[in-house]
Amino acid sequence: xxxxxxxxxxxxxxxxxxxxxxxxxxxxxxxxxxxxxxxxxxxxxxxxxxxxxxxxxxxxxxxxxxxxxxxxxxxxxxxxxxxxxxxxxxxxxxxxxxxxxxxxxxxxxxxxxxxxxxxxxxxxxxxxxxxxxxxxxxxxxxxxxxxxxxxxxxxxxxxxxxxxxxxxxxxxxxxxxxxxxxxxxxxxxxxxxxxxxxxxxxxx
Numbered sequence: 001x002x003x004x005x006x007x008x009x010x011x012x013x014x015x016x017x018x019x020x021x022x023x024x025x026x027x028x029x030x031x032x033x034x035x036x037x038x039x040x041x042x043x044x045x046x047x048x049x050x051x052x053x054x055x056x057x058x059x060x061x062x063x064x065x066x067x068x069x070x071x072x073x074x075x076x077x078x079x080x081x082x083x084x085x086x087x088x089x090x091x092x093x094x095x096x097x098x099x100x101x102x103x104x105x106x107x108x109x110x111x112x113x114x115x116x117x118x119x120x121x122x123x124x125x126x127x128x129x130x131x132x133x134x135x136x137x138x139x140x141x142x143x144x145x146x147x148x149x150x151x152x153x154x155x156x157x158x159x160x161x162x163x164x165x166x167x168x169x170x171x172x173x174x175x176x177x178x179x180x181x182x183x184x185x186x187x188x189x190x191x192x193x194x195x196x197x198x199x200x201x202x203x204x
Contacts, residue, residue, distance in 0.1 A: 005118060008034040008051040010042050010068065011084075012060045016107070020055070023111040030118060039063030043075050051079060053118050057107075058085045058092060066092070066099045073100025080121040082114075092202035093128065094142060103127035142203045143185040151178040153204050156195040 007024060009032055011017035021032040034049040036042060040062030046054055054072060056065035063071070069081045082103040083096040096104050102121040105114060106129050117127040144152070154164045165175045179191055186203075188194035198204045 004031045005029055005053060005122060006031055006033045006049065006051045007118060008032075008036070008042070008046050008049065008054040010036045010039065010045075010054065010060060010065065011057040012037045013057075016057075020114075024115060024118070026111075027115045030115060037061075039065060039068040042068040043071050046072060046076055046079055052122060053080045053082060055082045055084055055114075055118075056101075058083060058096075066095050066101075069096060069101045070099040080118075082117055082121060082127070084114075095202070097126075097128075105129050142201075144182055144198065144203055148178050148182040148185070149198070149204060151175055152182050152191075152195060152198060155179060155191055156199075156204070 007030055009017055009021055011020065014037065017035055017037070021035060024030050024032050033051060034045045036045050037060070039056070039060040042054060042056065042063070045051075054068075056068050058065040060068070065083050065085075069083060072079055072081055081101045082105065083092075083101045084105055084107050085092055086107050093104050103117045103126065105117055105127065109129065120127050142149075150168065151164055154167055159167070161172045161175045161179070164170075165172045168175070179194075182198075183189075183191060183194045186194050186197045186201075188197050195204070
């Protein structure tokens with residue numbers, strides 16, 4: 001590389017973020033120039049520091065890594081995005097790629113693999129953890145529509161149909177219909193089981 005690769009790290013757990021920064025800092029051609037702990041700070045930090053690659057954790061406050069990836073692809077389309085996850089959920093992979101991510105890796109991958117992925121995405125390649133790729137193919141596509149997923153996600157914290165309806169500005173009958181359809185699609189017996197299945201698959 002003729003110049004340093006400027007990297008943004010977005011990870012809400014400070015110990016994990018600092019460990020990743022330290023490992024990447026050992027690479028002769030990679031420099032971590034920005035670190036954030038919230039998904040909704042990613043775009044601003046990436047723009048301010050003129051980064052080449054953003055490493056995004058999936059689970060973050062403010063905005064998920066998948067949502068941040070989508071925002072970056074809109075706001076800074078030239079920037080490359082690597083999504084990292086602790087959870088090898090196949091649905092996450094599909095959603096990450098649909099959001100514009102260039103790579104999808106599990107956090108316990110070797111540091112050398114992560115550094116290699118940073119270089120590969122800059123060269124225009126896509127990098128996907130092979131185990132997750134196989135699992136995603138085996139599980140198939142997410143059966144839930146965006147609206148069904150949204151209703152299920154809000155209902156997941158124990159919100160009543162009335163509260164979900166108020167938040168989404170829908171009628172309670174419409175919310176009931178969305179929940180009923182979502183429960184059927186994931187082959188669950190009730191709302192709680194539908195939430196659990198959808199989370200395990202990475203569909204929420």
